Structures are given as C-alpha cells and as structure tokens.
Amino acid sequence: MLVGYARTSTLDQTAGLEGQERDLRAAGCERLFVEQVSSVDVKERAKLAEALAYVREGDTLVVTKLDRLARSVAHLLDILDTLTERGAALRVLDLNLDTGTPTGRLLLTVLGGIAQFEREIMLERQREGIAKAKAAGKYKGRKPTARAKADEVLKLHREGVGGTEIARRVGIGRASVYRILNEADGVA
Missing domain, CATH: 1.10.10.60 (Homeodomain-like)
Incomplete structure (x- = not known):
C-alpha cells in the first residue's frame, strides 16, 4: 500500500498543501496523513507519527519533497530506521527516489546531507543579513508585544x-x- 504524507509549515500555505495532496493521490496513495506544522516542531508532528505507526511490511511512505518529511539528516535517518524496522520503504516523488533499493537508500542519505547543508548555509546568511541590518539601524527586530x-x-x-x-x-x-x-x- 502507498501511504502519503503531506505537510506545510503554516496555516496560510493551503495551496501548497492541496498541491501535495493532489500529487500524492496521483501517485496512487490510498491513505493520506496531512498536517500544517513547522518541521522544527518535530515533537508536534502528530500526523507523521501516525503515518509511521500505520505503515506495514511491504508499504511505502510517499512524500512529494524531502523537506516535507525531515529537516535534518539525523531525523531523516530516524524515519528511515523506523520504516526499515517495519519492512516499509520511502518514496520521494520530486527526486524519483525509492528506498526499496540499496542505491535509493544511499542517494537519500547523500541528498539529506546536502539539504541540511543548504539549510544551515541559508540560516547563516540570514543571521549575517540581520546583523548588517542592525548595524545600519534598519532592523529593529520583532515588536515587543508583551x-x-x-x-x-x-x-x-x-x-x-x-x-x-x-x-x-x-x-x-x-x-x-x-x-x-x-x-x-x-x-x-
């Protein structure tokens, strides 16, 4: 059975969520787990936990993009371990990648590392940009609501x-x- 998982970070990303659901259905997913929660809140991702508990031997968890599933290589490897223990595989649609093969597992680990690297570089650039804006007096930060x-x-x-x-x-x-x-x- 193909089991789909879709996620967006915020409630206002409905178009992105609908697109993921459409793509997962088109890929043949019979059951979908859908949530709107930040990937940073790994502990709050109830639907991901439900999807991982739902898959059985021979099933495949399907996501549209790798960043919809995990934000770090460690988290990705944890998910892969869980799927492997259950006799299930992972398919990432936009990469045409399936972990049902040794090559697919290798490529997923490498691509997960690259994705994490890109995220860390982006965050570093963001911090640098904020520091420059603060130095120029253009960045005041979040308004202190409390x-x-x-x-x-x-x-x-x-x-x-x-x-x-x-x-x-x-x-x-x-x-x-x-x-x-x-x-x-x-x-x-």
Missing part, C-alpha cells in the same frame, strides 16, 4: 490575580508576565 501590555499585567497583579491567569487574560506567556513583574519592582 512589554506593550505591561500596564495591564501590573494592574491585574495588584488586584491579586495570579501569573497564569494574567497570562491567559492578557494573551501573553507566563514567562513574559513574570519578566514584567520582576522588571517593575522585583515582585515575582
């Missing part, structure tokens, strides 16, 4: 509301609440 709510946090705290409840009411994280309180007057 600090903008400091007056409201302090007011609720004076009323005796606890940190968790303040965070819920104001719409910020608990850590931000305690940071504001500590900066205000050392009250925790």
Whole structure:
C-alpha cells in the first residue's frame, strides 16, 4: 500500500498543501496523513507519527519533497530506521527516489546531507543579513508585544490575580508576565 504524507509549515500555505495532496493521490496513495506544522516542531508532528505507526511490511511512505518529511539528516535517518524496522520503504516523488533499493537508500542519505547543508548555509546568511541590518539601524527586530501590555499585567497583579491567569487574560506567556513583574519592582 502507498501511504502519503503531506505537510506545510503554516496555516496560510493551503495551496501548497492541496498541491501535495493532489500529487500524492496521483501517485496512487490510498491513505493520506496531512498536517500544517513547522518541521522544527518535530515533537508536534502528530500526523507523521501516525503515518509511521500505520505503515506495514511491504508499504511505502510517499512524500512529494524531502523537506516535507525531515529537516535534518539525523531525523531523516530516524524515519528511515523506523520504516526499515517495519519492512516499509520511502518514496520521494520530486527526486524519483525509492528506498526499496540499496542505491535509493544511499542517494537519500547523500541528498539529506546536502539539504541540511543548504539549510544551515541559508540560516547563516540570514543571521549575517540581520546583523548588517542592525548595524545600519534598519532592523529593529520583532515588536515587543508583551512589554506593550505591561500596564495591564501590573494592574491585574495588584488586584491579586495570579501569573497564569494574567497570562491567559492578557494573551501573553507566563514567562513574559513574570519578566514584567520582576522588571517593575522585583515582585515575582
């Protein structure tokens, strides 16, 4: 059985997700596992975990692109180990790659390494660009949303509301609440 897995990083990438689903169906996938979650949140990828638990001996997990499945070589190899233990293979459509063969497994490992290298280079360039923009005074970073709510946090705290409840009411994280309180007057 061909089992498809599709993923986009954000909720606003519906066209990309629909395209993946279309391609997986066209490839003959009988069952699809679809989610919208960042690849950075490996622990939050419930549908990937379900897909890996679902595959049986002789099945093939199909993805449209390698970056939809794993962001690092280590994670990719973990997924491959899981599939191998279950007697299943992996197929990557855009690479025309199938790990059902020794050559396919070798190529996937090499390509996974290249993909990780490219990602690390991109992140390095991004950090350099941000540093240059900061030095030129053009990059201010993310607007401090929690600090903008400091007056409201302090007011609720004076009323005796606890940190968790303040965070819920104001719409910020608990850590931000305690940071504001500590900066205000050392009250925790």
